Amino acid sequence: MENINETSTDFFLMGLFPPSRFGLFFFILIFLIFLMALFGNLSMIILILLDTHLHTPMYFLLSQLSFMDLNFISNIAPRMISDYLFDNKSISFIGCGIQSFLFIALAGAEGLILASMAYDRYVAICFPLHYPIRMSKRVYMLMITGSWIMGSINSCAHTLYALHIPYCGSRTINHFFCDVPAMLTLACMDTWVYEYTVFVSTSLFLVCPFIGTACSYGRVLHAICCMRSTEGKKKAYSTCSTHLTVVTFYYAPFVYTYLRPRSFRSPTEDKVLAVFYTILTPMLNPIIYSLRNKEVMGALRRVIQRICSVKK
Numbered sequence: 525m526e527n528i529n530e531t532s533t534d535f536f537l538m539g540l541f542p543p544s545r546f547g548l549f550f551f552i553l554i555f556l557i558f559l560m561a562l563f564g565n566l567s568m569i570i571l572i573l574l575d576t577h578l579h580t581p582m583y584f585l586l587s588q589l590s591f592m593d594l595n596f597i598s599n600i601a602p603r604m605i606s607d608y609l610f611d612n613k614s615i616s617f618i619g620c621g622i623q624s625f626l627f628i629a630l631a632g633a634e635g636l637i638l639a640s641m642a643y644d645r646y647v648a649i650c651f652p653l654h655y656p657i658r659m660s661k662r663v664y665m666l667m668i669t670g671s672w673i674m675g676s677i678n679s680c681a682h683t684l685y686a687l688h689i690p691y692c693g694s695r696t697i698n699h700f701f702c703d704v705p706a707m708l709t710l711a712c713m714d715t716w717v718y719e720y721t722v723f724v725s726t727s728l729f730l731v732c733p734f735i736g737t738a739c740s741y742g743r744v745l746h747a748i749c750c751m752r753s754t755e756g757k758k759k760a761y762s763t764c765s766t767h768l769t770v771v772t773f774y775y776a777p778f779v780y781t782y783l784r785p786r787s788f789r790s791p792t793e794d795k796v797l798a799v800f801y802t803i804l805t806p807m808l809n810p811i812i813y814s815l816r817n818k819e820v821m822g823a824l825r826r827v828i829q830r831i832c833s834v835k836k
Contacts, residue, residue: 533617533695535707540700540795541608551608557807558601564810565594568820575823581664582648585641586813588668592634593806599626600701600802617687620702625683627701631778631801632729633675638771639733639740640667645767646740650747678725685718698791701802705782706794719786726782734775741768762817769812773805 540554541547568590572578603623607613615623647658686704692712699706705722708715744764777800781789814820 534614535617535620535702536696537603537607537613537615537700537702538696538698539607539613540604540799547608551605554601554803555605557803558597558605561593561597561601561803561807561810564807564814565590568810568813569594571820571823571827574827577826578819578823581659581661582641582644584664585637585644585668588671589634589637589641590810592630592637593809595626596630596634597803597806599623599630604700615702620697620707621683621687624686624702624704624707625679627679627802628682628704629672629675629679631675632678632725633671634774635729635733635778636671636674637668638767638774639736640664640671641767642737642740642771643667645764646744649744649764675729678729681721682725685721689713689715699795699798701798703794703798705786705789706791709786722782726779730775730779730782734771734779737771737775766812766817770805770809773808774801777801 541551569587572583572587572590600623603615644659644664648655651658682704686707689708690712691707691710693710695710697703697706697710705719708718741764748761748764777797781794781797814824
């Protein structure tokens with residue numbers, strides 16, 4: 525392996541699954557989670573497209589979240605599964621760059637979409653009469669487009685930097701995907717400047733949206749307490765708690781991982797935390813939003829009834 529590393533431009537991913545029975549169990553679990561994430565997010569996207577009752581700003585943003593989650597897990601999990609089944613941990617230099625670009629772009633875009641969803645709930649509950657203006661089609665389309673563009677620009681900067689620095693010696697990345705900070709531990713140069721940009725980037729795309737999200741939900745919870753309608757309180761609280769669950773699962777591991785200095789990080793801990801935002805969150809989001817949302821469940825029943833009536 526060492527000779528290969530010195531003569532090849534490919535990288536080698538150490539992976540996530542240990543060579544043991546526990547590794548096999550973990551592989552099967554990840555594979556099932558991947559299938560659930562595919563089915564759940566595809567179902568959510570199709571359901572929102574088919575049911576006109578869900579053609580609202582909140583659900584269009586939710587469809588974008590599902591689309592991002594679908595791409596997020598598809599960018600990571602199939603490679604992990606293939607590496608384990610065929611015992612081929614090699615990934616080309618360009619392939620590593622593409623995987624890294626998609627990961628960073630989707631991570632940044634999803635953080636901004638979650639903040640947009642929090643703003644949507646804030647306006648809907650705190651300023652219901654102004655909602656059609658503040659969350660018009662033009663506004664939420666700008667939110668969606670801006671999330672994708674900003675996430676992609678940020679990703680270009682990180683990926684180009686990672687692809688243009690010299691690597692020497694071992695090219696074995698101690699991770700299960702091409703995470704740029706893990707790649708830079710193999711660099712032949714001091715990368716302290718890049719580590720500073722990671723801190724700035726994480727603050728802009730994760731910490732700031734998280735603070736905005738927390739402030740929005742804080743105002744929402746205050747407005748819920750002032751509501752007179754018990755039914756309105758229950759619905760608003762259910763929606764708010766659902767969004768907070770998703771936000772916590774996504775932001776917390778990301779921020780904890782990328783805001784720590786390199787000296788406080790360990791490859792094993794980074795890989796465990798990465799499972800949360802690359803594997804678990806894409807699977808949990810559609811489950812949380814469907815099981816705890818009466819509108820989604822109602823839409824599902826209507827679509828099923830429509831399909832059954834067509835068959836008859």
